[in-house]
Each structure stands twice: as structure tokens, then as C-alpha cells.
Amino acid sequence: xxxxxxxxxxxxxxxxxxxxxxxxxxxxxxxxxxxxxxxxxxxxxxxxxxxxxxxxxxxxxxxxxxxxxxxxxxxxxxxxxxxxxxxxxxxxxxxxxxxxxxxxxxxxxxxxxxxxxxxxxxxxxxxxxxxxxxxxxxxxxxxxxxxxxxxxxxxxxxxxxxxxxxxxxxxxxxxxxxxxxxxxxxxxxxxxxxxxxxxxxxxxxxxxxxxxxxxxxxxxxxxxxxxxxxxxxxxxxxxxxxxxxxxxxxxxxxxxxxxxxxxxxxxxxxxxxxxxxxxxxxxxxxxxxxxxxxxxxxxxxxxxxxxx
Numbered sequence: 151x152x153x154x155x156x157x158x159x160x161x162x163x164x165x166x167x168x169x170x171x172x173x174x175x176x177x178x179x180x181x182x183x184x185x186x187x188x189x190x191x192x193x194x195x196x197x198x199x200x201x202x203x204x205x206x207x208x209x210x211x212x213x214x215x216x217x218x219x220x221x222x223x224x225x226x227x228x229x230x231x232x233x234x235x236x237x238x239x240x241x242x243x244x245x246x247x248x249x250x251x252x253x254x255x256x257x258x259x260x261x262x263x264x265x266x267x268x269x270x271x272x273x274x275x276x277x278x279x280x281x282x283x284x285x286x287x288x289x290x291x292x293x294x295x296x297x298x299x300x301x302x303x304x305x306x307x308x309x310x311x312x313x314x315x316x317x318x319x320x321x322x323x324x325x326x327x328x329x330x331x332x333x334x335x336x337x338x339x340x341x342x343x344x345x346x347x348x349x350x351x352x353x354x355x356x357x358x359x360x361x362x363x364x365x366x367x368x369x370x371x372x373x374x375x376x377x378x379x380x381x382x383x384x385x386x387x388x389x390x391x392x393x394x395x396x397x398x399x400x401x402x403x404x405x406x407x408x409x410x411x412x413x414x415x416x417x418x419x420x421x422x423x424x425x426x427x428x429x430x431x432x433x434x435x436x437x438x439x440x441x442x443x444x445x446x447x448x449x450x451x452x453x454x455x456x457x458x
Contacts, residue, residue, distance in 0.1 A: 151176050151303055151334040152197065157206035159192050159358075166192040168358040170206070174336065174351070176302075179329050181345035181366075182338040184355035190338040191231065193355075194305045197336070198228040211302055227296030231308035235288060237281035241272060244280055245294060252299040266294040270324060286317025293324060304328065306337040322348060370442075376401065379412040379421065382437030383428070390433045397424065409437065 152174040159166040167189040174180050182190050195201040197210055199219035207214065213221045236244060245263040254262055267273045270290040275283065283291060289309055296304065309325070310318045325348050328335060339345050345352065346366055354362040354369075362369055383390045391403045391410055399418045404411040414421060425438050 151178070152180075152208075152210055152336065154193075154197075154208045155206060157193070157196065157208055158204050159189075159196065159201070160204045165358045167196075167203075167355075170355075170358075170360050172353065172360065172363060174334055176334055177329075177332050178351055179325070179335045179337070179349045181349035181352040182336055182355065183345065183352060184338075188355045189358040190355060191307055192358075194228065194230075194307050194336065194338070197222075198226060198305055199223060200228075224299065225301055226303045226305060227299075227301035228305045229292050229296050229307060229309060231311055233292055235280045235291070237279070239280050240276070241267070241278055241280060241283070241291060242276040244291065245298065248295050249298045254298065262298055266297045269297065269327070270294045271320070284317070286313050286320060289313060289317070289321060290324065293321075297328075302334060304333050304335045304337075306335065308338055310339055376416050377414045377418055377421065378441040379410075379414065379424070380437060380439050380441050381410040381412055381424075381428070382408065382435060383410060384434035384436055386433065389431075390428055393428065393431055393433075394424065397427070399424075411441075 152172065154170050154172045157170040157172075158168055170189075170193060172193075182193070184190055192201065196203050196215065197208055199215050199222050203215075207216075209215070210222045211225045213219075213225075215222060236247070239247065242263060245266065246259055249259045249263055264273070264276075267276055270293055272287060272290055272294065275287065280288070280291070293306075293309065306325075310321045313321065325335065325337065329348060337345070337349070349366060351364065352362065352366055352369055353360055381390070381394075387405055387408070387410060391405055394400050394403050394410065394412055399414050399421060401413045401415050403413075412424075425435060428435060
């Protein structure tokens, strides 16, 4: 659905994006993360045919950005990080205006506008003026606008930017619903845990260079070189710690707040004998789990905070 080959955008000696190779399949939800100025917005603008690259190629739904920009615009929905609204319009008038721009006519226009309003949970605001909407509602209205023509691909640049926690949860739920509808979505965000929750792939970009482009689980495994276990023991934590330290798969054991943190040796994959060992020695376990790596940790590990 989206493919770039050697895609590069320069401004003099500055590389906004540098030899970017990317491929997304139908139904992928791609989380695009990186520091401010890393090249995320530039990439999206090129894919939306709003900006020409210096060189390289990009295809959206099989159409080249050079030779078929009109066709690309018909199959994408692009939502920039900041977009203007017409304050003197009502919500339904705003959507009908853009539906008319997409050449949706007559009764079909009103039907589609009503459907996307219900999808983004703004049906009760259809007669409200756009200027009366909160920031979160305005973001949902922006999503409704890009969905009017039922695009196959969505390019969403910081859709949760500046939203309060409740509004972010609502946007996240909406993105999950769009994912379930089979849309191919590229979404950039600084709210990293939420991207991990909705995306099946992530790309980490820094200084215009794509550092990682893989499934979320693969990126996590790359960052976590050594498994770390969290073990809760009902009593005799010192005895449990000493027993664990004697095991060949264990590098070190730390105790804090009633929980043992057990760092295993690199590349240890199977630690199933450890709970059996502890229980067999008479220890009662209240917790045994592998510590999870989150997307924020992966991002900090793989980037240096450099911008273009």
C-alpha cells in the first residue's frame, strides 16, 4: 500500500529525510516515531503529494507520487498535526462542504456525513458551531473529514497532540476501530505507549534516517538483550535469592520492595525451571513474570535525540 525507495529530501546541506526505504502492506498500522525535526512530517507530506522529494521514489496504492498524484489523493486521508477549521460553520456544514469537494452529491452526501459523525462519536454535535468544539472534538472532526471519501490509506500526523488524557483515550479507541475496518494507517505520535497498543509495526527515525522498521515485538526483543524476571516470594526472600544466584542461567539477583529482580544471562530463553525450583524448595510465590520493555524504553535505547 505504501512503498518508498531511496526517498530523500534535502534543503541545501540539510537532509530532512535521507535514503528512506519503507514498505507497508494492506491493513498495517505503522507507528512512526522520532524526535521533533526527525523527518516524520516531511515523509507524510511527500506521501500525500504535498511536497516533492529531492530524489527517490514513493508509491501509494501502486501510484507514483510523480505521475499519479491525483489518484493518490483519492485513496488517502491526510490529517496534518495542525489544521484549520471554518469557525462560522456548523459541524454538519463543515463536513458537507468537504464532501462536496470530494464530489459526493445529493442524499449520499448527507448520509456519509452522518455516518462519519457517528463513527467519531460526534453525532450529538452535528448542529454545533465548529468554534464551540474542544480540542479533542476538533481532532475527531478532523478524522471525520478525512474519512468522508472512504480512503484506503490514512496518514495521521500527531492526531493526539495536545489532547487531555480522556481525549487521547477516545482517539486511541477510534484508531483501533479504523484498524479493525482494514485501513492501512501511518500514524506519528510522541505518546509512545499508545502507539504500541494500536500498531503492529513501528519505524524509528532520527536525523532523517530510518533506524528501525519492524514488528513491535521484534523491536522490543532487540532492545531487551537480557531477560529480567520479577519474582514475589511470600517469605524467606534471602533464601530464595541465594538459591537463584546459584543457578547457571542467572547473572544477578536484586531485592527491593518485597520483590526479587532476577537478571538472566544474555540469550537465555527458557527459564521455566526456576519457579519449579523455588516451589520445590518450599518457597511460596506471589508473582513470577518477565519484566516488559515498553516503547518509550526502546525509543530511548535506539535514538540519541539528534534532529536534522
